[in-house]
Amino acid sequence: MKKINLASKYNKINEHWSPKVVAEMNDYQFKLAKIKNDFIWHSHEDTDETFIVIEGKISIEFEDETVELCEGEMIVVPKGKKHRPFALEEAKIMLVEPKGVRNTGELINKLTTKNNEWI
Amino acid sequence: MKKINLASKYNKINEHWSPKVVAEMNDYQFKLAKIKNDFIWHSHEDTDETFIVIEGKISIEFEDETVELCEGEMIVVPKGKKHRPFALEEAKIMLVEPKGVRNTGELINKLTTKNNEWI
Numbered sequence: 001m002k003k004i005n006l007a008s009k010y011n012k013i014n015e016h017w018s019p020k021v022v023a024e025m026n027d028y029q030f031k032l033a034k035i036k037n038d039f040i041w042h043s044h045e046d047t048d049e050t051f052i053v054i055e056g057k058i059s060i061e062f063e064d065e066t067v068e069l070c071e072g073e074m075i076v077v078p079k080g081k082k083h084r085p086f087a088l089e090e091a092k093i094m095l096v097e098p099k100g101v102r103n104t105g106e107l108i109n110k111l112t113t114k115n116n117e118w119i
Numbered sequence: 120m121k122k123i124n125l126a127s128k129y130n131k132i133n134e135h136w137s138p139k140v141v142a143e144m145n146d147y148q149f150k151l152a153k154i155k156n157d158f159i160w161h162s163h164e165d166t167d168e169t170f171i172v173i174e175g176k177i178s179i180e181f182e183d184e185t186v187e188l189c190e191g192e193m194i195v196v197p198k199g200k201k202h203r204p205f206a207l208e209e210a211k212i213m214l215v216e217p218k219g220v221r222n223t224g225e226l227i228n229k230l231t232t233k234n235n236e237w238i
Contacts, residue, residue: 025167
């Protein structure tokens with residue numbers, strides 16, 4: 001049985017906006033990411049997506065409001081809901097979502113990362 | 120959009136070993152629990168189960184080893200694997216698993232709690 005230490009895993013992440021898988025539960029994955037500055041508007045048509053803030057502060061802009069999340073706070077973004085995460089300072093987040101979800105949702109652009117990259 | 124503050128949610132938990140739902144993502148749930156002392160041996164035949172330690176230190180005994188988990192550590196217990204969580208001092212954990220999972224697995228006893236209790 002292998003436990004996962006989040007701080008050790010974050011030490012292996014050098015880029016922003018590039019979620020890395022640290023654990024799998026059934027067909028779902030736990031991914032860690034460091035984020036800073038702006039991400040793009042996108043949505044995931046087939047699944048909800050969970051954000052948990054492990055360190056720092058992030059914001060998620062929705063079409064009608066912006067939600068600020070600090071360390072120890074989480075939110076579930078419903079499937080199909082357009083959102084744009086951003087962070088003024090570097091923050092550490094955990095994402096929980098089904099295996100195979102593209103980080104940029106329905107879009108493919110320079111921010112699209114490889115899927116299923118484990119650390 | 121409603122964010123969830125874990126510390127506020129923990130303030131609403133008075134019992135040990137009684138996971139409360141704080142969020143739902145597709146057909147999965149995020150549950151918070153305070154735990155202390157011993158739980159029973161059990162397994163979940165149909166699903167993996169994720170433990171994330173939010174505060175304190177817990178142990179999970181397996182048939183062949185015992186894993187200690189501190190704040191910021193997590194583990195995925197594979198489906199069917201017998202395990203027995205315990206904590207010498209009160210600890211705060213998050214569980215992630217499909218909706219409807221019984222806390223005592225295949226057993227029903229005095230530690231079995233109601234399912235789907237939201238806080």
